[in-house]
Amino acid sequence: MNLGGGETVKSMSMPNSSVSWKSGDGVTDQFPAGLRVLVVDDDPTCLMILEKMLRNCLYEVTKCNRAEIALSLLRENKNGFDIVISDVHMPDMDGFKLLECVGLEMDLPVIMMSADDGKNVVMKGVTHGACDYLIKPVRIEALKNIWQHVVRRKKHEWKDFEQTGSVEDGERQQKPPEDADYSSSANEGNWRNSKKRKDEEEEAEERDDTSTLKKPRVVWSVELHQQFVAAVNQLGIDKAVPKKILELMNVPGLTRENVASHLQKYRLYLRRISGVSQHQSGFNNSFMGPSDATFGSISSLSGLDMQLPAQSLATLQAAVLGRSTTKSSISMPLVDQRNLFSFETPKPRFGEGQQQQLSNNSKQINLLHGIPTNMEPKQLANLHQSAQSFGGMNMQVNSHGSQSNSLLVQMAQPESRSQMLNEINGSHRIQSSMGQPIMSNGCASGVLARNGMANNARGTLYNPLSQASSVLDFSVNHGTDLPGSSFPIGGNAGISSLPSKEMLHEDVISETKGTRGFLPSYDVLSELHQQKSQVWGSQNVGLTYETSHHANMRGSCDVSPSVIVQQGFSSIQNNGQNRSAMGKAVFSSGQESAHGNVPNISQQPNTFLLDNLLMVKAERFPDASYHNTIFAEQLGQEDLMSVFLKQQGDTGSVESEFGFDGHHLDNLPV
Amino acid sequence: MERTQMHRQLANMRKSLFDQGYLDEQFIQLEELQDDANPNFVEEVVTLFYRDSARLIQSIDQALDKSTLDFTKLDGYMHQFKGSCSSIGAKKVKSECTQFKEYCKAGNGEGCKKTFQQVKKEYATLKKKLEAYFQFARQVGPVETACRPK
Numbered sequence A: 001m002n003l004g005g006g007e008t009v010k011s012m013s014m015p016n017s018s019v020s021w022k023s024g025d026g027v028t029d030q031f032p033a034g035l036r037v038l039v040v041d042d043d044p045t046c047l048m049i050l051e052k053m054l055r056n057c058l059y060e061v062t063k064c065n066r067a068e069i070a071l072s073l074l075r076e077n078k079n080g081f082d083i084v085i086s087d088v089h090m091p092d093m094d095g096f097k098l099l100e101c102v103g104l105e106m107d108l109p110v111i112m113m114s115a116d117d118g119k120n121v122v123m124k125g126v127t128h129g130a131c132d133y134l135i136k137p138v139r140i141e142a143l144k145n146i147w148q149h150v151v152r153r154k155k156h157e158w159k160d161f162e163q164t165g166s167v168e169d170g171e172r173q174q175k176p177p178e179d180a181d182y183s184s185s186a187n188e189g190n191w192r193n194s195k196k197r198k199d200e201e202e203e204a205e206e207r208d209d210t211s212t213l214k215k216p217r218v219v220w221s222v223e224l225h226q227q228f229v230a231a232v233n234q235l236g237i238d239k240a241v242p243k244k245i246l247e248l249m250n251v252p253g254l255t256r257e258n259v260a261s262h263l264q265k266y267r268l269y270l271r272r273i274s275g276v277s278q279h280q281s282g283f284n285n286s287f288m289g290p291s292d293a294t295f296g297s298i299s300s301l302s303g304l305d306m307q308l309p310a311q312s313l314a315t316l317q318a319a320v321l322g323r324s325t326t327k328s329s330i331s332m333p334l335v336d337q338r339n340l341f342s343f344e345t346p347k348p349r350f351g352e353g354q355q356q357q358l359s360n361n362s363k364q365i366n367l368l369h370g371i372p373t374n375m376e377p378k379q380l381a382n383l384h385q386s387a388q389s390f391g392g393m394n395m396q397v398n399s400h401g402s403q404s405n406s407l408l409v410q411m412a413q414p415e416s417r418s419q420m421l422n423e424i425n426g427s428h429r430i431q432s433s434m435g436q437p438i439m440s441n442g443c444a445s446g447v448l449a450r451n452g453m454a455n456n457a458r459g460t461l462y463n464p465l466s467q468a469s470s471v472l473d474f475s476v477n478h479g480t481d482l483p484g485s486s487f488p489i490g491g492n493a494g495i496s497s498l499p500s501k502e503m504l505h506e507d508v509i510s511e512t513k514g515t516r517g518f519l520p521s522y523d524v525l526s527e528l529h530q531q532k533s534q535v536w537g538s539q540n541v542g543l544t545y546e547t548s549h550h551a552n553m554r555g556s557c558d559v560s561p562s563v564i565v566q567q568g569f570s571s572i573q574n575n576g577q578n579r580s581a582m583g584k585a586v587f588s589s590g591q592e593s594a595h596g597n598v599p600n601i602s603q604q605p606n607t608f609l610l611d612n613l614l615m616v617k618a619e620r621f622p623d624a625s626y627h628n629t630i631f632a633e634q635l636g637q638e639d640l641m642s643v644f645l646k647q648q649g650d651t652g653s654v655e656s657e658f659g660f661d662g663h664h665l666d667n668l669p670v
Numbered sequence B: 001m002e003r004t005q006m007h008r009q010l011a012n013m014r015k016s017l018f019d020q021g022y023l024d025e026q027f028i029q030l031e032e033l034q035d036d037a038n039p040n041f042v043e044e045v046v047t048l049f050y051r052d053s054a055r056l057i058q059s060i061d062q063a064l065d066k067s068t069l070d071f072t073k074l075d076g077y078m079h080q081f082k083g084s085c086s087s088i089g090a091k092k093v094k095s096e097c098t099q100f101k102e103y104c105k106a107g108n109g110e111g112c113k114k115t116f117q118q119v120k121k122e123y124a125t126l127k128k129k130l131e132a133y134f135q136f137a138r139q140v141g142p143v144e145t146a147c148r149p150k
Helices: A008-012 A044-056 A068-077 A095-106 A119-127 A138-142 A147-164 A169-173 A186-196 A199-208 A220-233 A242-249 A255-273 A293-305 A310-327 A346-359 A361-368 A377-390 A393-399 A404-412 A417-424 A445-455 A462-467 A472-476 A507-513 A522-533 A535-536 A537-550 A566-573 A585-590 A605-622 A627-634 A638-649 A654-658 B002-019 B025-033 B041-065 B071-088 B092-106 B109-140 B142-147
Strands: A034-041 A059-065 A082-085 A109-112 A132-135 A484-486
Touching: A008 B002, A034 A044, A044 A059, A044 A293, A044 B025, A044 B071, A059 A068, A068 A082, A068 A095, A082 A095, A082 A147, A082 A186, A095 A109, A119 A132, A119 A138, A138 B025, A220 A242, A242 A255, A393 A627, A484 B025, A522 A537, B002 B109, B025 B041, B041 B071, B071 B092, B071 B109, B092 B109
Parallel strands: A034 A059, A034 A082, A082 A109, A109 A132
Antiparallel strands: none
């Protein structure tokens, strides 16, 4: 019955499925009237009701009680329908499967319906790309607005088309495997996961991302993030859209959603680092700690002039970590088993970590993390894992609090350590080191002291880098832009070779800044590692190979060049971001950071070693800025190296990376 | 007069169905869909429902008759059945269905069987009431539908 009986308009809903709009004024484009809807449901009662409702909405309805028939209908009339409404539970084919097929083949908006309103099911709909989910019994009001999905999709497609030249919305959305419940904050999930797992595992999973993760979350490994950043840079940060990025990255199993959420975080990160004053220098140490520390945290730390004694650092860390906890777990899994630098996770954190940390004391804490002076990679790993929210670094430190503290303490204890700490404070680099296990080390103290501290402003957390290669994480400089100098690597203090602290400051940190703690640090290290001897010896060493990576080294190379590696670093600098923190210039570029290029590595040769390492790392990181932090760790300086190496004990890889002879950065002598 | 009385009677019948909880708001949605083009829409839908759900009832009965109960299957059937019930606004039947599903989840065979008896009972009761209602409505005359109070 009609409401008022006088709704002649409703007569449009003719019993037959003829186009209702036609009966109207004859205007064919009376959108949304005339919307061509295909409704699929095995329940005839529901189907009949839906059909009537849709007709009443003036849509052109085709009903179908079998999914297969629906598919063939769709295939036959490629452009015959505007939208599909499908039930979830159907005997011949699962509604989600139909959803995927439609999305892939026809790229039409699909609305799912079910009497089941359980969160999981609804989530499944979301992850499979449904544009809406209706709970049965469906009311006509719910159907009145379905046209919005059609319009929206068309708009997106068009926009994408403009931007990317390809229309693949549906496809990408349909990609996620059914069992994967990707949430947009995929990274967060990863963080947590990765934290728990060893870095190696994470690495292994990185590639798989969505498919192999224990939890259906994407692990934004260093490499992956590097790719991501490279893609973003290629497109231009303003024009980078998930679809395009996804295309450029060309990573199987990665979905547009993953990229979208990562991009969101990345943008936040960029904003943060650009806004964050470099002064963060607080702790360069940040890198030290478990890389997990969200890069944010590091940056925050950097701001602080951390002169905190280990204890305070610890507290800071805790504080920072506390904060960061909110941030997604992305905290990069600083602790990379191999290297302490578990950049992996940090990446995602960049957005988050930074903010928190930068601002507060917590930063300091981060630093603590960053400076796991003696942290073995494992330790760092542990740290990181526990660190969690903080981006990893911080957290870890806390968790391992003891560890980190001890580490820090260690750092603090030795004179160099204290120096480092101080320096670290200056360089809040730590922030970037968020994930970076920054040179945990202890060694860094000397180095750090130099680096970071000096630059406090920059927050070049890198100081810690010097400590342990693991610290490299600091590359994350995020936020604080650790002025490259902060790299602890430069540790100038510690690193005798470091020419003048320069490196640490800012430059080093800058790297980290940019790199937000991307884990890449360890990558860098590994690279460095390869370079080995060269790196250490030749300032450029590290840089050289790094540079290739990061074309972004932007600014980084501001480093005052004293020794710097310009030779090598210059290339790194390209990478832009601070990576190079190496000494001085390096970090300065950190500012640009966001792109992680470790630019500053070029700075001082001595420190370069570390820087190199850092830089290397920075470069490694996909874009770096995160890397920068790592480099800081590298501090390249031989001295630092040795220090680090000692600490590293087990990060064999670290050693090699740095080119040290078997010194583990992690094992920086306390 | 009779007309009016009949109308009133019809209206009362309808009202009591709602008041007694046999029908819910979804039924009103159906009523609203009815129009000149489909003057008997509600009745058609209800008829379709009873016809289609009969086989589901049968499937469930058969499944419950087995010595070992397959709760997943039972739940599946019931899910479908419940969806249909809810689409016509069969309130009491629907709530029994919900109860049934709970028992399925708990793996309570006895609970399922007992509840299903309730489901069938409510299902039958509603059917009778609606049939009477529609019959009377036809008597009252199609014109009346438009005036049927909500």
